[in-house]
Amino acid sequence: MRVSLSDVYVKTFFLNLIRMIAMEKKCVTVHADLAPDRRIHATGGQARGLYAEAVRNMATRTKPDGGALASLVERFVTDCVKLGEETGTPIERVIDEKLAHLQEYVGGYDFATVLKAYWRGHEQGDETLKTAALRWLRGEYTTKTEARQALNVRTIIDDANVYDGLKLLAAFTRLAGYAGLVVVFDEMVNLYKLQSAQARNQNFEQILRILNDVLQGNVGGVGFVFGGTPEFLMDSRRGLYSYQALQSRLAENAFATGGLVDLSGPVLRLQSLTPEDMLVLLQNLRAVFASGDPTKYLLPDEALPAFMDHCNNRIGEAYFRTPRNTIKAFVQLLAVIEQNPGADWRQLLGATDLQPDSEAALDTQVDGGDDDLATLRI
Numbered sequence: 001m002r003v004s005l006s007d008v009y010v011k012t013f014f015l016n017l018i019r020m021i022a023m024e025k026k027c028v029t030v031h032a033d034l035a036p037d038r039r040i041h042a043t044g045g046q047a048r049g050l051y052a053e054a055v056r057n058m059a060t061r062t063k064p065d066g067g068a069l070a071s072l073v074e075r076f077v078t079d080c081v082k083l084g085e086e087t088g089t090p091i092e093r094v095i096d097e098k099l100a101h102l103q104e105y106v107g108g109y110d111f112a113t114v115l116k117a118y119w120r121g122h123e124q125g126d127e128t129l130k131t132a133a134l135r136w137l138r139g140e141y142t143t144k145t146e147a148r149q150a151l152n153v154r155t156i157i158d159d160a161n162v163y164d165g166l167k168l169l170a171a172f173t174r175l176a177g178y179a180g181l182v183v184v185f186d187e188m189v190n191l192y193k194l195q196s197a198q199a200r201n202q203n204f205e206q207i208l209r210i211l212n213d214v215l216q217g218n219v220g221g222v223g224f225v226f227g228g229t230p231e232f233l234m235d236s237r238r239g240l241y242s243y244q245a246l247q248s249r250l251a252e253n254a255f256a257t258g259g260l261v262d263l264s265g266p267v268l269r270l271q272s273l274t275p276e277d278m279l280v281l282l283q284n285l286r287a288v289f290a291s292g293d294p295t296k297y298l299l300p301d302e303a304l305p306a307f308m309d310h311c312n313n314r315i316g317e318a319y320f321r322t323p324r325n326t327i328k329a330f331v332q333l334l335a336v337i338e339q340n341p342g343a344d345w346r347q348l349l350g351a352t353d354l355q356p357d358s359e360a361a362l363d364t365q366v367d368g369g370d371d372d373l374a375t376l377r378i
Contacts (some may be wrong), residue, residue: 011186011227012186015031015184015186015225015227018182018184018225019031019059019182019184020064022182022223023059023060023061023064024061025179026061026178026179027173027178027179027180027181027182028058028059028060028068028072028173028178028180028181028182029058029059029060029181029182029183029184030054030055030057030058030059030166030169030181030182030183030184031054031057031059031183031184031185031186032050032053032054032057032184032185032186033053033185033186033187034050034185034186034187034188034189034190034191035187035190036190037049038050038053038190039190039191039194039203040162040163040185040191040203040206040207041159041199041202041203041205041206042159042199043159044159045142045158045159046159047158047159047162048139048142048157048158048159048162050162050185051139051157051162051165051166052138052139052140054183054185055069055137055138055139055169056069056138058072060072060178069134069137069138070134072172072173072176072178073115073118073133073134073137073176074122075176075177076098076115076172076175076176076177077095077115077118077119077122079176079177080094080095080098080119081094091119091123092116092119095112095115095116095119096112096116098175099111099112099115099175101171102168102171102172102175105164105167105168105171106161106164106168107155107157107161107164107165107168108168110136110153110154110155111137111168111172113151113152113153114133114136114137114151114153115133115172117129117132117133117151117152118130118133118134121133129150129151132150132151133151135150136150136151136153136156136157137157137169139156139157139158139162139165141156141157142156143156144156163206163209163210166181166183166222167219167222169181170219170220170221170222171221173221174221179221180220180221180222180223181221181222181223182222182223182224182225183222183223183224183225184224184225184227185224185225185226185227186226186227186228187227187228188226188227188228188232189228189229189231189232191203191204191228191232192228192229192231192232192235192238192239194238200238200242201243204240204242204243204246205243207226207240207246208243208245208246208249210224211246211249211266215249233250233267249266250266250267252265252267253265275308278308278326279304279305279308281327282304282307282308282330283304285327285330285331285334286298286299286304286334289334289338298334298337298338299333299334299337299345303345306345306346306349307330307333307349310349311326311329333345333348333349336348
C-alpha cells in the first residue's frame with residue numbers, strides 16, 4: 001500500500017498514468033471516486049454503489065474509456081467455446097473446470113453460476129439473460145429476490161461483500177487471459193469528512209483488511225491505488241493515522257530525510273508544481289492550441305512569465321500549487337486571442353482580475369493550507 005502527496009493535477013495525472021501503464025501491462029483496471037453516496041464500507045448501499053461505479057468504468061487496452069466488462073466476459077466465453085470444440089468437451093463442463101477454484105472465494109459459487117448464465121444467453125441469443133448476468137457482475141441488483149428470479153442465484157454483491165467481489169473479479173480477469181486487476185479509488189478525503197467516528201473507523205478497518213491481505217500475500221493478481229489529501233492520511237483525529245494499526249503500517253521511513261526518498265514503502269510523496277513546472281505547462285498548452293506549429297503560437301514567449309506574474313499578484317503563490325484556476329484562465333486567454341486576432345494580450349491581462357474558484361478554495365480549506373495530496377497504493 002502506498003500514499004503519495006502531490007498537487008491535485010499531479011495526483012490526477014499520476015492516477016491516470018498508473019491506469020494507462022497497467023493497461024499496457026495487460027491488466028484490467030476499475031476506478032471510481034468516493035463521494036457521500038460511495039464509500040468502501042457502509043450499510044445503506046454506498047459501498048455497493050462504489051463497486052458498481054468502479055466496474056462500470058472497467059477498462060482494458062482495447063477499451064480504455066470504460067465499459068469493458070461485457071468484452072471481458074465475451075472473451076472468457078469465447079475461449080471456453082474454442083477449447084470445448086478443440087477437445088470435444090461440453091462447453092458447460094469447460095466453464096465449470098475453469099471456474100472451479102473460484103468457489104474457494106466468498107460468493108464464488110454464484111459468480112460461476114452467473115458466468116454460465118451469460119454463456120447460455122450467448123448460445124441462445126437471449127439478450128435479457130446476458131444483461132441480467134452483467135447487472136449481477138456490476139453489483140446493480142439491490143435485492144436477492146430479483147437476482148434469484150433472473151439468474152437463480154442466492155447472493156448478490158452488496159455492502160457486506162464488496163471487497164470479496166473485487167477479489168473474485170481479479171481472479172476472473174486472470175482466467176480471461178489478463179495479468180490481473182488494478183483498482184483505483186480517488187477522493188478518499190470523503191472518508192476524512194465523515195462526521196461519524198464509527199463510520200470512519202469501519203472504513204479504515206476495511207482498508208486495513210485490504211492492506212493486510214496484499215502485504216501478507218493472501219490475495220494475488222490485484223493491486224489497489226487510493227488517492228486523497230494529506231489530512232486523510234496523517235490527521236491523528238480523523239485520518240488514517242487515527243487508526244493505530246494503519247498508522248504503524250503506513251508510517252514513513254525514518255531514514256528518508258534531508259531530501260532522501262524511499263519509493264518501496266507504502267507512502268509516496270509527489271512534489272507540487274514549481275513555478276518552473278508551471279511555465280513548462282503553459283508552453284505546452286500554447287503548443288496544443290497551435291497544433292504543435294510554433295509559427296501559429298497565439299502568445300509570444302514573454303507573455304508566459306507575464307501571465308504568471310499576473311497570477312502571482314492576484315492569487316499569490318497558490319497559483320502554481322493549486323493551478324486549476326490558473327490553467328482555466330490561461331486557456332480562456334488563448335481562446336479569446338484565437339477568436340479575436342486583433343486583441344492585445346497585455347490589455348487583456350491588465351483588465352482581468354483572477355480569483356481562486358470555489359473548488360480550489362475548498363481544497364485549501366480541506367487541506368489546511370497544504371496543497372499536497374495523498375495517493376495510497378497497495
